[in-house]
Amino acid sequence: MLQIKDLDASIGGTEILRGLSLDVSAGEVHAIMGPNGSGKSTLAQVIAGHSDYEVTSGTVTFKGEDLLELEPEERAREGIFLGFQYPVEIPGVNNAILLREAVNAKRRHQGLDDVDAFEFLKLAREKMAVLGMDPQFLNRGVNEGFSGGEKKRNEILQMAMLEPSLAILDETDSGLDIDALRAVAEGINALRSPDRAIILVTHYQRVLDYVEPDHVHVLSDGRIARSGDKTLALELEDKGYDWVREAASA
Amino acid sequence: MPTEQENLEHLVNRRYEHGFVTDIATESLPPGLDEDVVRAISARKNEPEFMLDWRLRAFRMWREMDEPTWAHVHYPPIDFQAISYFAAPKSDEDRPKSLDEVDPKLLETYDKLGIPLHERARLAGVAVDAVFDSVSVATTFKEKLSEAGVIFCSFSEAVQEHPELVRKYLGSVVPQRDNFYAALNSAVFSDGSFVYVPKGVRCPMELSTYFRINAANTGQFERTLIVADEGSYVSYLEGCTAPMRDENQLHAAVVELVALGDAEIKYSTVQNWYPGDEQGKGGIYNFVTKRGDCRGANSKISWTQVETGSAITWKYPSCILRGDNSVGEFYSVAVTNNYQQADTGTKMIHIGKNTSSTIVSKGISAGRAQQAYRGLVRVMPQADGARNHTQCDSLLIGKECGAHTFPYMEIRNPGAKVEHEATTSKISANQLFYCRQRGISEEDAVNLIVNGFCKEVFKELPMEFAVEAQALLSVSLEGAVG
Ligand SMILES: Nc1ncnc2c1ncn2[C@@H]1O[C@H](COP(=O)(O)OP(=O)(O)OP(=O)(O)O)[C@@H](O)[C@H]1O
Ligand SMILES: [Mg+2]
Numbered sequence: 102m103l104q105i106k107d108l109d110a111s112i113g114g115t116e117i118l119r120g121l122s123l124d125v126s127a128g129e130v131h132a133i134m135g136p137n138g139s140g141k142s143t144l145a146q147v148i149a150g151h152s153d154y155e156v157t158s159g160t161v162t163f164k165g166e167d168l169l170e171l172e173p174e175e176r177a178r179e180g181i182f183l184g185f186q187y188p189v190e191i192p193g194v195n196n197a198i199l200l201r202e203a204v205n206a207k208r209r210h211q212g213l214d215d216v217d218a219f220e221f222l223k224l225a226r227e228k229m230a231v232l233g234m235d236p237q238f239l240n241r242g243v244n245e246g247f248s249g250g251e252k253k254r255n256e257i258l259q260m261a262m263l264e265p266s267l268a269i270l271d272e273t274d275s276g277l278d279i280d281a282l283r284a285v286a287e288g289i290n291a292l293r294s295p296d297r298a299i300i301l302v303t304h305y306q307r308v309l310d311y312v313e314p315d316h317v318h319v320l321s322d323g324r325i326a327r328s329g330d331k332t333l334a335l336e337l338e339d340k341g342y343d344w345v346r347e348a349a350s351a
Numbered sequence: 352m353p354t355e356q357e358n359l360e361h362l363v364n365r366r367y368e369h370g371f372v373t374d375i376a377t378e379s380l381p382p383g384l385d386e387d388v389v390r391a392i393s394a395r396k397n398e399p400e401f402m403l404d405w406r407l408r409a410f411r412m413w414r415e416m417d418e419p420t421w422a423h424v425h426y427p428p429i430d431f432q433a434i435s436y437f438a439a440p441k442s443d444e445d446r447p448k449s450l451d452e453v454d455p456k457l458l459e460t461y462d463k464l465g466i467p468l469h470e471r472a473r474l475a476g477v478a479v480d481a482v483f484d485s486v487s488v489a490t491t492f493k494e495k496l497s498e499a500g501v502i503f504c505s506f507s508e509a510v511q512e513h514p515e516l517v518r519k520y521l522g523s524v525v526p527q528r529d530n531f532y533a534a535l536n537s538a539v540f541s542d543g544s545f546v547y548v549p550k551g552v553r554c555p556m557e558l559s560t561y562f563r564i565n566a567a568n569t570g571q572f573e574r575t576l577i578v579a580d581e582g583s584y585v586s587y588l589e590g591c592t593a594p595m596r597d598e599n600q601l602h603a604a605v606v607e608l609v610a611l612g613d614a615e616i617k618y619s620t621v622q623n624w625y626p627g628d629e630q631g632k633g634g635i636y637n638f639v640t641k642r643g644d645c646r647g648a649n650s651k652i653s654w655t656q657v658e659t660g661s662a663i664t665w666k667y668p669s670c671i672l673r674g675d676n677s678v679g680e681f682y683s684v685a686v687t688n689n690y691q692q693a694d695t696g697t698k699m700i701h702i703g704k705n706t707s708s709t710i711v712s713k714g715i716s717a718g719r720a721q722q723a724y725r726g727l728v729r730v731m732p733q734a735d736g737a738r739n740h741t742q743c744d745s746l747l748i749g750k751e752c753g754a755h756t757f758p759y760m761e762i763r764n765p766g767a768k769v770e771h772e773a774t775t776s777k778i779s780a781n782q783l784f785y786c787r788q789r790g791i792s793e794e795d796a797v798n799l800i801v802n803g804f805c806k807e808v809f810k811e812l813p814m815e816f817a818v819e820a821q822a823l824l825s826v827s828l829e830g831a832v833g
Contacts, residue, residue, distance in 0.1 A: 149788050153780075177790035185788075189781045193803030199789065202799060206790035242803070243785075259789065 102127045102298050103148070103168075103267055108159035110147045116157070117143045119323040125267070128295040132309055132334060133302045135320035136342045141302045142186050144320070145271045149183040150176050163267070177203075178210035180266030184256040184273045186302075191243035196255070199243050200225060204262055228261040231291070233284045249276040257288040268292060269300040274308035286311030306338045319345045380437040386410060389538050392437050396507055399514055409527035409537030416531045422694040423723035423755055424663045426636060429601055436539045436572075492556070499555050501585075502547040506574050509545035516547055520578050524607035524644040524671070532603040532665075533640040536572045540605070543574035548583040548614075557813055559588035573604040579614035581647060586617040588816060602661075603638045612647025612674065617655070619812055621820055623827075624660035634662025634691070641668035645677035645703075653680035654697070655811040657820045659827040662691060667725065669698035672706035672734075679708040682808040684820070686827045687720030687752070696725035696757075701737035701767070710741040713805050716752035717828055723755040730767040737767040745775040746804050748797065748828065776804075798825040 103125040110118040117140045125131055135141055147154050148161065150173035161168040168176060191199070205215045226236050232254050244252050253273050260268050270289070274282060289299060289312050301312060309317075309331060317333040318325045319342070326345050327333065337345070380391055389410045393403040418429070496503055502513060510517050527537040548554050579585050589606075602624070608616050624635040637660070643652035654668035670679030681697040699708035708728070716722045722745070730737045745754035756773055778800050786796035801824055802809070809817045 149784075151784055173784060173787040174790050174792050177788050183788050185785065189779070189785045191782050191785065191800060191803070192776070193806065194799050195803065198803075199786070199791075199799065202786075202791050202795065203789035206792070206795075210790070263789070 102164060104160075104162045106160045108147070108161065109157040110143060110154050111157055112143065112154050117323050118147065120159070121320075121324045123318065123325060125298045125300065127266075127298055129315045130293065130299045130301065130312060132314040132317045133300060133320055134304065134317065134334065134337060139320045140323045141320050142271055145183055145269045145302060148269060149173060149181060174206065178207050182260050182263055182265035182268045184253075184260060184268065184270040186271040186275075188244050188252040188256055190245050190247075192245045194243045196241050196243050197222070197225065197239040200239075200259060200262055203259065207263060225258070225262060228258055231284070232258055232261070232288055233280065234258060250278060250281050253277055254281060254285065257285050260292065261288055264292065266296065267298050267300070269302070271302045272304065274303050274305060282308065283311065306334050309334050321346055380435055382435045383432045384434070384436055384539065388436050392539055392541075395437065396510070398510055401514070401518055402510055405522065405527070406538050409534050412528045413531065413534035413538055416528075416534055418531050422665050423721065424665060424692040424694050426663055429636070431535070434601065437541070495555050499552050500549045501552060501554050502545065503558050504545055506540070506543040506545050506576070509576075513545070513547070516578065517545070517576070520576055520607070520609055522607075524609060524642050525605050525640050530640060532638045533605050536574060536603045536605045536640070540572040540574040543576075543604070545575070546577040546585060546587065548579045548585045550580045551582040553583065554585040557586045557588055571602055573602075575604070575606040577607070577616060577618070578609045579611065579616050581611045582613040584615045586813065587619070588813065589618065589620045590622045601636045601638070604640070606639070606641040608643035608652055610643065610645050610647065610650035610652050613649045614647065615651040616643060617653050618643070618668075619816055620654075620656040620658070621816060621823065622656065622658045622660055623823060635660070636663045637661040638665040641666065642671065643669065643679070644671045645674050645679060647677075648674040648703070649676045650674050651678040651680075653682070653811065655682040655808065656684070657808070657812070657823065658683070658685040658693065658695065659823055661693070664693040664695055666695045667697055669700070670708060671700045671702065672708060673702045675703040676705045677703055678706070681708075681710045681712070682811045683711070684713045684715070684805045684808045684824070685722060686715045686824060687717070687722045688827055689718040689720060691720045692722070693720075694723040694725060696727075698727040698729070699739055701728075701730040701734040701739070704734060705736040706734055707738040710739070710743070711807050712743045713808055714745045714754055715748065715801060715804070715828070716745065716754050717748035719751045721753045721755075723757060725757045725759075727759040727761070728769055729761040730764045730769070732763045734764050735766055737764060739767075739769045741771045743771070743773045744804065746801065747775065747777045794825070794829065797828055801825075801828060
């Protein structure tokens with residue numbers, strides 16, 4: 102589904118990703134871990150197409166297409182979803198309206214009619230119930246005054262409504278209370294299917310207890326320093342990142 | 352898209368316009384302004400003596416006045432002697448023969464706004480001789496109004512048919528000497544609309560009028576007078592969402608509203624004069640005086656405006672809250688893009704007891720545009736229990752535009768409650784990226800944010816007008832980002 106080869110990317114002239122390669126197939130869940138500042142969010146933003154980041158070399162293909170050629174909204178409509186580490190507030194823009202616009206943008210891209218307003222609300226309420234979100238959040242401004250955890254739940258709500266083929270969740274598990282973590286994990290698991298893939302960027306083993314990854318990668322200094330199965334996460338918990346760094350430079 | 356009802360209303364109004372186009376003499380006056388010109392205008396309109404005297408007094412005052420310079424706008428000096436103050440309708444030879452001869456950009460905009468084809472031709476000033484066969488519609492409309500006793504006609508017609516009402520109320524809210532442009536308008540105004548709603552009558556429909564610029568060329572100095580007698584209600588819609596071209600650069604209209612006891616007037620405007628091209632060339636200067644007088648107790652006047660057009664706008668719809676418990680409201684969205692300049696705002700003058708006013712001003716600037724909000728809240732010593740709430744928000748798109756706020760408060764009654772809130776925000780790159788990551792195009796994202804920003808004002812507009820206003824905003828801001 103997603104192939105990244107020898108990717109170099111920089112921001113403001115500083116090179117962050119250096120020769121990163123990653124292969125994600127449909128049906129898989131990949132966890133990406135790694136120390137602060139190692140480039141995890143950079144990778145997520147580059148996949149989503151943020152224009153602040155410059156890809157200096159390497160390739161990214163998504164469903165066989167050159168992803169780097171596409172505008173951010175085209176990537177989204179093709180099925181890429183990014184759960185932001187820091188979801189932005191858009192005061193005054195109704196949360197439900199943004200959500201509906203997003204759903205419709207994707208439907209139009211697929212040649213479908215706009216979603217029926219009633220059906221949309223019904224579905225949104227259902228998903229919110231699963232996530233333990235008060236329906237009142239639909240009437241508020243997008244992330245406006247939301248607590249950290251509420252913002253994360255809102256990201257998962259959007260993901261659930263959009264049903265992306267590739268979801269990249271950048272520390273969506275951070276800052277969640279125990280119930281929220283479970284709800285969010287449930288949301289993620291509900292999305293799992295043979296034709297979808299998920300990339301979980303996380304610092305904690307905790308979420309991986311709920312969402313079992315097929316692969317775990319450690320990102321360090323802008324490249325994948327180590328890959329393994331779910332036991333790698335446990336090992337990291339135990340030994341810390343220095344262990345990976347040493348192994349990588351050895 | 353305009354609704355059925357609205358198309359209908361436009362048709363009807365066109366009938367009204369045709370009703371007085373024929374009154375206008377066919378010859379234009381040469382450029383220049385002196386007493387003879389004022390006399391000539393009055394004579395051609397066959398006006399009674401009192402109107403001529405009124406115009407002449409205005410002209411003499413105007414001669415002694417100076418053009419105001421305090422507004423935050425810049426433009427080359429206007430040569431008032433180079434303007435023709437009485438222009439005959441353009442002959443068909445001078446007009447574009449068909450839409451093929453009209454600026455394709457303008458047509459593109461009409462397309463985006465969903466303006467019907469025949470309407471486009473009229474707006475673009477194409478010589479159209481097809482008069483709409485809408486006699487039956489117009490008749491029903493007129494019948495309904497006259498059954499209710501509502502007078503809705505052109506100003507010229509009102510001067511002929513209802514001179515006593517005109518005489519009683521004209522200039523009673525905006526006196527001739529009020530300001531430079533109002534004095535000029537009073538001396539030379541060409542035509543406009545007149546509304547009278549009798550006691551206790553709720554006007555059975557929204558009164559709407561398209562400006563009649565290219566059709567009859569009366570728009571340069573337009574005069575509107577609306578009187579709501581005791582206990583009556585009227586909602587009046589002015590303007591149209593399609594950008595209108597006009598060979599006259601200067602527009603100085605005057606609008607006077609009078610609300611007697613327990614009466615309510617709701618005045619909504621969507622103003623979309625041609626703003627000039629992307630360099631700002633050829634745009635219209637719109638210097639308007641709009642004022643409402645809540646003359647009786649418990650009366651109410653609300654101004655709602657969506658301003659996107661003109662090269663330069665200078666406009667402060669105001670309320671004089673004379674009657675006890677009277678209410679004044681001002682809801683405004685002003686958009687400036689490219690090289691547009693706008694200096695707008697409102698004045699709320701509290702005179703009566705327990706008067707209250709609400710000001711919600713939303714300013715959006717993009718490109719290199721400059722925008723100023725200028726608001727005055729004055730509470731007179733006798734206005735016990737006066738209250739005002741002002742909310743004044745600016746939204747900037749891009750780095751080269753500017754927003755300026757000039758709130759003036761003159762509170763002479765210590766018991767008055769006056770609140771002022773102001774915010775300035777920007778559409779951030781991260782907000783746009785967030786929307787785009789959700790599959791929403793940048794343009795749609797800007798629209799979402801702008802509409803969210805303006806919703807408090809849009810909800811005050813009549814439904815169909817609100818929908819049009821949203822479409823208009825998105826067209827006005829096209830290309831503002833990126
Ligand atoms: N505009 C910028 N100019 C220079 N360096 C930048 C800029 N933006 C980000 N960086 C740097 O890029 C590096 C990678 O940042 P990134 O956000 O990808 O890290 P991360 O792995 O997601 O970290 P965390 O675990 O803390 O979220 C950091 O060292 C950061 O300081
Ligand atoms: Mg990060």
